[in-house]
Amino acid sequence: MKYLISSGISSSRLTSQGYGENQPIIDCLSKECTDDEHELNRRIEFIIVEK
Numbered sequence: 001m002k003y004l005i006s007s008g009i010s011s012s013r014l015t016s017q018g019y020g021e022n023q024p025i026i027d028c029l030s031k032e033c034t035d036d037e038h039e040l041n042r043r044i045e046f047i048i049v050e051k
Contacts, residue, residue, distance in 0.1 A: 001016045024041040026033060033041075 001011075001014055004014060005011050021029075021041075025043070026037045026040055028038060028041065
């Protein structure tokens with residue numbers, strides 16, 4: 001979000017929400033994950049909504 005604001009997008013047009021370990025793509029709590037699987041869980045997702 002900081003990058004988008006510094007690029008000129010108004011902060012009133014942005015929202016962010018962090019899920020941390022609550023919504024992983026791969027469940028690494030019930031099994032031992034590889035480095036590649038951990039990398040998949042480290043992500044940022046954007047949803048662009050036009051008004």
